[in-house]
Amino acid sequence: VEKLLEQLKTIQAEVSDLDAVANLLDWDQQTYMPAGAAEGRGYHLATIQRLSHERRTSPEVGRLLEQLEPLAAGLDPDSEAACLVRLAQRDFHKRTRIPPAMVAEAAQLISAAFQAWQQARSENNFALFQPYMERVVDWRRRYADLFAPYDHIYDPLLDDYEPGMKTREVQAIFDDLRPRQVALIQKVAARPMPDDAFLHQYFEPQKQWDFAARVITAFGYDWRHGRIDKAAHPFSISFGVDDVRLTTRVLPDFLNTCMFGTFHESGHGMYDQGIPLELNRSLLGNPASYAIHESQSRLWENLVGRSLPFWEHFYSDLQRTFPAQLGGVELRAFYHGINRVKPSFIRVEADEATYNLHIMLRMELEIALVEGSLAVADLPEAWNARMQDYLGLTPPNDAQGVLQDVHWSNNYMGYFAAYALGNLISAQLWERITADLPGLPEQIRQGQFDELLGWLRRNVHAQASRYEPQALVRRITGSGIDAGPYMRYLEGKYGEIYGL
Ligand code: ZN
Numbered sequence: 064v065e066k067l068l069e070q071l072k073t074i075q076a077e078v079s080d081l082d083a084v085a086n087l088l089d090w091d092q093q094t095y096m097p098a099g100a101a102e103g104r105g106y107h108l109a110t111i112q113r114l115s116h117e118r119r120t121s122p123e124v125g126r127l128l129e130q131l132e133p134l135a136a137g138l139d140p141d142s143e144a145a146c147l148v149r150l151a152q153r154d155f156h157k158r159t160r161i162p163p164a165m166v167a168e169a170a171q172l173i174s175a176a177f178q179a180w181q182q183a184r185s186e187n188n189f190a191l192f193q194p195y196m197e198r199v200v201d202w203r204r205r206y207a208d209l210f211a212p213y214d215h216i217y218d219p220l221l222d223d224y225e226p227g228m229k230t231r232e233v234q235a236i237f238d239d240l241r242p243r244q245v246a247l248i249q250k251v252a253a254r255p256m257p258d259d260a261f262l263h264q265y266f267e268p269q270k271q272w273d274f275a276a277r278v279i280t281a282f283g284y285d286w287r288h289g290r291i292d293k294a295a296h297p298f299s300i301s302f303g304v305d306d307v308r309l310t311t312r313v314l315p316d317f318l319n320t321c322m323f324g325t326f327h328e329s330g331h332g333m334y335d336q337g338i339p340l341e342l343n344r345s346l347l348g349n350p351a352s353y354a355i356h357e358s359q360s361r362l363w364e365n366l367v368g369r370s371l372p373f374w375e376h377f378y379s380d381l382q383r384t385f386p387a388q389l390g391g392v393e394l395r396a397f398y399h400g401i402n403r404v405k406p407s408f409i410r411v412e413a414d415e416a417t418y419n420l421h422i423m424l425r426m427e428l429e430i431a432l433v434e435g436s437l438a439v440a441d442l443p444e445a446w447n448a449r450m451q452d453y454l455g456l457t458p459p460n461d462a463q464g465v466l467q468d469v470h471w472s473n474n475y476m477g478y479f480a481a482y483a484l485g486n487l488i489s490a491q492l493w494e495r496i497t498a499d500l501p502g503l504p505e506q507i508r509q510g511q512f513d514e515l516l517g518w519l520r521r522n523v524h525a526q527a528s529r530y531e532p533q534a535l536v537r538r539i540t541g542s543g544i545d546a547g548p549y550m551r552y553l554e555g556k557y558g559e560i561y562g563l
Contacts, residue, residue: 064134068144071127071151074118076344081115083302090300090308094292109170116166120159128152143347146529150346153226160209165202172198173474180472189443189461196471197439200432203476207433217430220477224353225484227531230430232544233480236487237423240546245453247553248416251404252455254561259400264388268313268321274384275311275325278377282363283516284309284329285336297324299331299360304343307335318385319401323364330363331356333516337524351523352532353478354544357485358492359523365415365486366493366552367515371398372507399560406454408463415486416553420453422483425468429476484532490549491540492523 085108092104118124128151135148176195183192203220210219215230222228276291285307294310301307309328313321334356342348350356367373378397382389389397404414410421428445431437437445446465451457458464470478497503500514507515522539529535533543557563 064131064144067127067131067134068147071124071131071147072345074121074124074127075151075346078115078119079303079344079346079348081111081118085111085115086300087302090302090310093294093296093298094310116158119154124151124155125159128155141529143529147345147347150528154346157210157223161206165205169202169474172202173472176472176474177469180466180469184462184466187460187462187466189465192466192472193439193442196442199471199474199476200439202474204433204435215430216433217477220429220433221480222477224478224481225532226352228352228533232533233426233484234430236544236546237426237483240419240483240487240550241423241453243546243550244416244419244553247550247557248404248406248420248454250563251416251557251561252406254563256405257399257403257560258396259403261389261392261397262318262400263316264318265315266318266385266388268315270384271313271318271321272311274381275322277380278322278368279309279325279329281510282326282329282333282367282512284333288336289332291325291328297328299328299335301335304336304338304340304348307332323368323401326368327360327364330360333363333519334359334524337516337520338527339525342527347527347529349528351526351528351530351535353481354484354488355523355532355535357481358488359519361485362489362492362519366489367507367512369402369415370507372504374398375508376510402556402560404557404561406456408450408456408458409467416557417454419483419486419549422479424449424453425479426483429479433476484544487544487546487549488532488536490552491536491542491545492519493552494548495522495540 088104088108088111092101092108096104128148131148132152135145138145140146140149172195176192176199179192179195183189204216207213207216207219210222213219217230221230221233225233280286288305289307289309291309291311293312295312297310297312299307299309309325309332311321311325311328334350338348338350374394374397378394382392392400402414404416406417407413410418410425413421424446427449428437428442431445432439432442443461443465447457450464470476496515496518500506500518503515506512523535526535526538530538537543554563
């Protein structure tokens with residue numbers, strides 16, 4: 064077994080290197096690459112990605128897995144060897160089932176669909192995007208069928224992001240969450256809305272940047288193995304545990320974007336930095352899932368970064384940084400302003416109370432599209448009807464409605480659920496953390512985060528991809544992914560702010 068495992072690990076390390084190189088090229092493309100270099104970069108990326116695909120689906124891997132599978136069956140399922148074989152099987156079987164012609168078709172579709180989406184959005188005309196969206200849905204239906212039999216046609220799509228999770232499970236979680244979240248928003252809407260005009264003033268970009276950097280340094284983001292740069296669409300990206308980079312965006316006339324965006328990305332980054340060094344370049348050294356990843360970013364952005372104890376420490380620093388803008392704004396008023404609840408059309412601008420409804424809407428529509436119960440032509444109308452049901456708003460046009468997200472034009476389906484599940488998991492972890500670390504609120508009030516980060520390192524980061532997301536959440540919290548803690552968190556927080 065040892066010898067076979069060593070051979071498998073060697074191949075995985077090479078694959079990991081190729082993927083890291085592809086990520087580095089992608090990072091450069093989104094930060095510093097001159098605009099005229101796009102075509103050449105497309106070739107570089109395509110070649111590296113092809114090499115990675117060929118290596119991980121090579122007959123050699125198939126032979127190794129054939130020999131290892133029966134041997135691994137006799138091992139403790141939680142052992143490193145058993146996990147490694149399981150993950151390698153999954154990767155191999157998923158990737159070898161997609162015919163090369165479908166991969167090529169998807170690449171062509173994405174470049175055409177993305178252009179059409181950009182034009183449709185700028186001209187505010189869904190009809191321009193509709194034929195491409197029809198092809199995306201058709202491709203995704205054929206993709207799901209490669210993995211038949213399934214309980215639900217959406218399962219194979221979801222599984223790419225949340226290994227092992229079933230559509231029915233997510234639907235049950237969301238069915239529990241939706242009415243409670245709608246009821247909370249309605250209660251909040253009946254109360255006076257806090258003022259947040261002070262957030263919309265001129266804030267010198269360099270000072271915003273420096274403040275965010277001071278905060279994430281206190282969080283524990285490791286600059287020796289990371290850096291931060293500007294990008295139009297902020298993200299965090301890993302080239303291995305020793306190099307995990309962040310990007311952010313600064314708006315001169317709005318304080319929240321850089322601040323909370325940077326906190327958010329640092330949560331992603333600290334997760335990737337927390338993967339144990341001995342798992343670096345291994346298939347075991349990946350994050351558990353997109354939802355688990357998002358739980359880390361949301362925890363630092365919201366549970367920490369939008370909390371009162373956090374601002375009891377950091378508000379004096381922020382006021383010193385921007386005395387003219389914030390000198391006259393009391394801590395409480397600031398805290399209420401950054402936590403204002405206001406239903407809006409755009410997902411990425413949504414507050415904590417309304418965000419999940421944007422996600423549920425998207426997932427329900429995706430499911431209906433791949434099931435065939437909703438025609439693409441009827442998508443804008445279905446979108447607007449749900450916006451009205453959940454948030455009490457009807458988008459004035461498709462650009463602020465069905466055309467707002469880039470995901471579908473990139474042939475992504477099954478991804479959105481991770482955003483809402485990540486919120487739920489962040490609150491589940493938080494209940495566990497505050498039970499384990501009773502001194503945490505006081506530590507946060509002192510600007511100390513080492514015990515919190517240490518807890519996350521031990522319980523979440525160190526597990527890497529050893530467990531599927533549901534199993535990991537169950538191991539840490541004692542229950543599967545559940546809406547209860549998130550609703551308790553929201554009701555407690557907004558109950559206090561809005562006097563409900
Ligand atoms: Zn995120």
